Each structure stands twice: as C-alpha cells, then as structure tokens.
Amino acid sequence: DAKTTQPNSMESNEEEPVHLPCNHSTISGTDYIHWYRQLPSQGPEYVIHGLTSNVNNRMASLAIAEDRKSSTLILHRATLRDAAVYYCILRDVFGSYIPTFGRGTSLIVHP
Amino acid sequence: DAGVIQSPRHEVTEMGQEVTLRCKPISGHDYLFWYRQTMMRGLELLIYFNNNVPIDDSGMPEDRFSAKMPNASFSTLKIQPSEPRDSAVYFCASSLRDRGSAFFGQGTRLTVV
Numbered sequence: 344d345a346k347t348t349q350p351n352s353m354e355s356n357e358e359e360p361v362h363l364p365c366n367h368s369t370i371s372g373t374d375y376i377h378w379y380r381q382l383p384s385q386g387p388e389y390v391i392h393g394l395t396s397n398v399n400n401r402m403a404s405l406a407i408a409e410d411r412k413s414s415t416l417i418l419h420r421a422t423l424r425d426a427a428v429y430y431c432i433l434r435d436v437f438g439s440y441i442p443t444f445g446r447g448t449s450l451i452v453h454p
Numbered sequence: 455d456a457g458v459i460q461s462p463r464h465e466v467t468e469m470g471q472e473v474t475l476r477c478k479p480i481s482g483h484d485y486l487f488w489y490r491q492t493m494m495r496g497l498e499l500l501i502y503f504n505n506n507v508p509i510d511d512s513g514m515p516e517d518r519f520s521a522k523m524p525n526a527s528f529s530t531l532k533i534q535p536s537e538p539r540d541s542a543v544y545f546c547a548s549s550l551r552d553r554g555s556a557f558f559g560q561g562t563r564l565t566v567v
Contacts, residue, residue, distance in 0.1 A: 375554065386458075386545045386558030387497070430497075434554055439504070442487065442547070442556045444497040 347431045352449040355421045363416040363448050365431030374433040376407060376414050377442070381428045387444070390416065392434070426452045458559035460546050466565045472534040475562045478527055479548030487556065488521055488531050489545040497545070503529065504551075536566045 348366040355361040367376065377392040391398055391405045393414070398405040404417040418425055430447040434440050459478040467473050479486050488500040501511040506523045514521070518537070523529040533540055543563050549556040 377555065379556075381497075386547070386561050387556075388558065389555035392554060439509070440485070440549060440551055440554055440556075441499065441502060441510075442549075443499060444489075446496050 347433060347445060349429070349431055349445065349448045351446065352451065354451045354453065355418075356453050357423060358420050361418040361421045361425070361450065361452075363418075363429050363431075363450065364413065365415070366413045367431070367433055368412045370411050370433060371435065373436045373438075375436055376405065376411075377432050377434050378403070378405065378416050379430045379432070379442070379444070380425075381430070381447070382424075383427070387430065390429070394436075421450075421452045423452050423454060426450055458546055458548055458557050460544075460559035460562050462562060463560060464563050464565075466567065467536055469537055469566055470535045471566075472532065473536045473540075473564060473566075475531040475544050475546075475564070477529045477531070477546030477559060479529070479546070480557055481527065483548035483550050483557075484526075485549045485551060485556075486523060486529050487547040487549075488529070489547065490542045491545060491561075492542045500531070533564075536564075538566045541565050 375392050378390040379387040381387040391403050393405045406415045428447040428449050430444050461476045484505050487502045491497045500513045501521045503523045521531045543561045545561045547556040547558040
C-alpha cells in the first residue's frame, strides 16, 4: 500500500487557519486521499476525501497538489474542539478499502 | 442509524480471564474492522470481515485472540486468556465498500490487571 507521511504535531491559535500537510509521493492514479480525525477518547471520524480536485465540506477543505504527491487539510478557523489527531490515508478505488492508520498529526489549539 | 455500537465501553478483568468485546455495525455495511490502539503502537488493524466472512486476520497478535461475525449485525472479539499487555482501546468500524469512509464506534477500553 502507498504510504503517507505527516508531521507528528502542529500547533495553532484559536480562530486562525490551520494547514495540515500530508506527503504521499508513491500515490497511484487510483488512490483516493482520505482524512480522518480522532478527538480525545473517541474513535476516528471521517473528515473529507478527494482524488484530484480540491474539495470542501462543512468540516474542512482538502487541497491536492497538481502532481498528487501531497495534500493539505485546511481548517479555516480552528476551535478548541478541533484539537485532535488527524490522519491522512490512501484508498485504492479498485481494491478493498482497508483503512490503515499511521501516527497522524496531533493538533494542539491554543485559546 | 445510531452508528457503530460497541459494548462494553470499559472492561476491567484479571489476567487469565476470558474477555469478549461486542460490536454492532451500521445496518447495510458490508465491511467490518477490528482495531486496537495503544500509545506504543498506535491504531492497529487486527482483522476485517467482508459480508460476514473473515478476510484478513494477519493483524491478530496471537492465538489467544479470535473474532467472529455470525451475522451482518453482530461481531465479537474474544481474548482467552487475557494478559496485561492486552490492555488497550479496541475499536470496531464498518463501511460500505463503494462509499469508502469507515465509521468507528466509541471503543472499548480494556484493562487487564
């Protein structure tokens, strides 16, 4: 499976934008990029996914590089409730979808 | 739908005892996953089922661990006998293959003393 690389941790101030990077240099043409987050004492939850184009939903935006070797999850205005571990994973659209998680990025939000 | 439901939420047991964790997936989902999360190893996939059939159990740490899915609405993860190193949070998740995203339960925090 193609792997992803994320920083161990990032910090932000409340109400500021946050850009969480993910590198996936070995991504294949049929890999979707999925983002999950895990709030304290909860299971991971789906945030957003995309293939080539940038995507927006009520939770976040996903910016995908033109060569698809990296992507960025954007939280437009961080809140204290966004403090979580964020995971970037790849899903092969033609294969079985088995979410395999790395260590993710621990986001700290300061008031 | 109430989402993926796991029980119990917390379990404390003595070493050597049998432990059974339960999971009810979201109705209609055809994939079910069991994960274990520890500080040391992060979130590890233990086993997954497709249409109630175990597909890959290579993540199951030892023969002490077993999982079953007798029907589409119920799965169990059993540890017998339990050991202190099994202490972790165990998550169950389900998904629809063509939808992609997996939905996780709240987890079971297992403590083996």
